Amino acid sequence: MANKGILTVISGFSGAGKGTIMKELVARFPYFLSVSATTRKPRKGEIDGSDYFFHTRDSFEAMIQKEELIEWAEYVGNYYGTPREAVEKQLMEGKDVLLEIEMQGGMLVKEQFPDALLLFITPPNADELKRRLIGRGTETPEEINKRLSHACEEASYMKSYDYIVVNDELEKAVLDVHMMIQHQHCKVKNCGEQIQAIENDLLQFAKGDY
Amino acid sequence: MANKGILTVISGFSGAGKGTIMKELVARFPYFLSVSATTRKPRKGEIDGSDYFFHTRDSFEAMIQKEELIEWAEYVGNYYGTPREAVEKQLMEGKDVLLEIEMQGGMLVKEQFPDALLLFITPPNADELKRRLIGRGTETPEEINKRLSHACEEASYMKSYDYIVVNDELEKAVLDVHMMIQHQHCKVKNCGEQIQAIENDLLQFAKGDY
Numbered sequence: 216m217a218n219k220g221i222l223t224v225i226s227g228f229s230g231a232g233k234g235t236i237m238k239e240l241v242a243r244f245p246y247f248l249s250v251s252a253t254t255r256k257p258r259k260g261e262i263d264g265s266d267y268f269f270h271t272r273d274s275f276e277a278m279i280q281k282e283e284l285i286e287w288a289e290y291v292g293n294y295y296g297t298p299r300e301a302v303e304k305q306l307m308e309g310k311d312v313l314l315e316i317e318m319q320g321g322m323l324v325k326e327q328f329p330d331a332l333l334l335f336i337t338p339p340n341a342d343e344l345k346r347r348l349i350g351r352g353t354e355t356p357e358e359i360n361k362r363l364s365h366a367c368e369e370a371s372y373m374k375s376y377d378y379i380v381v382n383d384e385l386e387k388a389v390l391d392v393h394m395m396i397q398h399q400h401c402k403v404k405n406c407g408e409q410i411q412a413i414e415n416d417l418l419q420f421a422k423g424d425y
Numbered sequence: 426m427a428n429k430g431i432l433t434v435i436s437g438f439s440g441a442g443k444g445t446i447m448k449e450l451v452a453r454f455p456y457f458l459s460v461s462a463t464t465r466k467p468r469k470g471e472i473d474g475s476d477y478f479f480h481t482r483d484s485f486e487a488m489i490q491k492e493e494l495i496e497w498a499e500y501v502g503n504y505y506g507t508p509r510e511a512v513e514k515q516l517m518e519g520k521d522v523l524l525e526i527e528m529q530g531g532m533l534v535k536e537q538f539p540d541a542l543l544l545f546i547t548p549p550n551a552d553e554l555k556r557r558l559i560g561r562g563t564e565t566p567e568e569i570n571k572r573l574s575h576a577c578e579e580a581s582y583m584k585s586y587d588y589i590v591v592n593d594e595l596e597k598a599v600l601d602v603h604m605m606i607q608h609q610h611c612k613v614k615n616c617g618e619q620i621q622a623i624e625n626d627l628l629q630f631a632k633g634d635y
Contacts, residue, residue, distance in 0.1 A: 417576055
């Protein structure tokens with residue numbers, strides 16, 4: 216009902232199925248999925264502007280300087296970030312925008328877009344999470360410890376999100392996320408125009424203009 | 426995911442279809458619909474404890490005195506109110522509770538249950554609302570004016586609700602209300618135990634107990 220689009224941040228534990236949920240959402244509904252910028256080299260088959268916007272370190276740092284990124288971070292020697300212009304343009308045009316980003320990035324988005332909806336995707340329970348962290352028994356103790364410390368860090372952000380989405384059954388998780396986003400349009404703060412229209416109409420009505 | 430039930434207040438314009446939505450919700454899902462207490466005389470076919478709890482003025486006033494009602498009001502010489510005990514018992518047992526009440530009552534519920542979800546049901550637009558207020562052209566100007574002043578009063582409460590639910594298509598409105606309530610269980614503040622369990626498990630895991 217609102218004229219402005221809803222900005223949704225989707226984060227979650229590694230292996231929680233975020234990517235699959237995003238793909239389903241974009242395939243079925245008219246969401247705009249933000250494409251990240253990175254300085255990482257394209258992998259085989261990756262398309263510039265579709266998988267990522269590929270940049271040199273210089274051009275990425277220029278974007279940071281000009282505040283053209285909503286959030287950015289450096290992982291393993293490469294920059295990753297969310298270009299601001301496309302997101303703001305889509306929101307203004309009333310399109311709902313999805314950002315699939317890490318928790319630290321999510322917090323930065325929330326600072327700049329206090330109305331953003333923050334969703335945290337998790338496996339159904341801690342046992343399932345454990346299984347996914349341990350993996351198929353082929354990982355070295357170092358790899359497991361790395362995953363573990365990453366998951367501990369991730370878990371500490373859960374409380375800062377708005378909703379926890381359990382990805383037990385994909386179809387249910389996709390519809391849960393979709394409805395959570397769509398219902399943001401029904402929040403009173405996003406229905407100001409509609410409420411005003413009803414109040415104005417009742418006022419006209421009270422003046423006898425019916 | 427939460428162990429405690431969600432308390433939902435459903436209000437809305439006269440003729441917005443609240444009653445039909447409530448009936449569908451209770452028929453399809455395990456909601457507890459609170460039964461109001463009243464001093465109004467039972468109409469033909471109405472069952473005590475099912476349609477209303479019928480009381481004398483003395484016993485109703487005793488309930489007010491003993492704070493056994495969450496909210497109450499007097500309309501056209503009769504008392505109406507929401508018995509507290511049944512609502513609190515059902516919530517503690519994890520059952521989601523529905524209250525179909527007037528806006529003033531809704532505000533009193535919110536004061537006592539700050540986590541309550543407040544839903545406002547409206548016809549799809551002001552024109553449709555107008556049609557319903559004017560009725561079938563058989564109403565006297567006095568009746569229309571009475572409905573109008575009531576609707577104006579009702580509209581002034583819209584901003585105090587959490588969500589506006591447009592009852593355009595009944596099936597969609599029923600599922601919207603159902604999902605809005607169910608997603609309250611996914612709100613981070615209602616997932617404390619689940620978040621704690623995941624954090625504890627990751628901690629155990631960090632100690633090498635896997």
